Amino acid sequence: MDAAKLKFKPMDLLIPTAALVVAVVILVLNFTREQPSEKWAEVRIGGQTVAVLPLDENTEAVYEAGGGHNHVTVQDGKVLVSAADCSTQVCVRSRAISRVGESIVCAPHGLVVTVVGERTETVPDLIVR
């Protein structure tokens, strides 16, 4: 082991600096996007849209995803995953979202809740099996 590798070198700063610049650019891009008056929470499981919930209407729904369940709650113009039986519980601990483009991801179940500004994808009213 080269002992010089153990001491901080000036070029090391390049990595966090470049990373921070990219992070700030993405944040600014995200927050300067205009917010439409009507918004929806799009629920996708494995890439398939299963529901589009209007954000101005308080609702709660349970979805079967990846061998488990996720409770999605819309409240006061925000959407959150209120309960889930996944192994990581990352989706449950994620804060409620309301800005277009924000997502809550449940990786173990392959479920994503995203706030969208337009209803681009149509969902069947009823699926008969």
Add this chain to the structure above:
Amino acid sequence: MNKKILSVAVYGLLLAVAFAFSFMEVLIPFNLGIPGVKLGLANLVVVVMLACLPWQGALTVSVLRILLSGLLFSGPSGMLYALAGGLCSFAVMALLLRCRYFSLFGVSMAGGLAHNFGQLAVAIWVTQTARIVWYLPVLIISGVITGALIGLAASLIIPRLPKRFLIN
């Protein structure tokens, strides 16, 4: 001592330490208060191995650790994420370590970033949702912080390793 026997002992020990770190993080998650983010203590073993041992051995221990903890703790989907993150981070760190302009701090921070990029790529593929790239700033900042912490720990540990552990 026979070099082969020493290798078996050292790699076995390193795999056990890495696995113990994985287990520790299951018991006590160090998530810095951000959902989906963790310190990745097992990565400390990978950084130390990359700095002190041949990369082939380091890669083997790293992959075996991910398979073991995947089987025991996180399940097949968790294993997929861990493997993507682990391999991306390993490749980036192995390359940057050969570049003389970077110390272990830079290498480890780049490894943390690469790990998170790999995991996000798998998340986009599994969920088929490109929009989750907006989570990138959180992953970038946490990757740099965890990488710096792991780099600091590695730079303190390496000079204290017994010389006869350093098989080459």
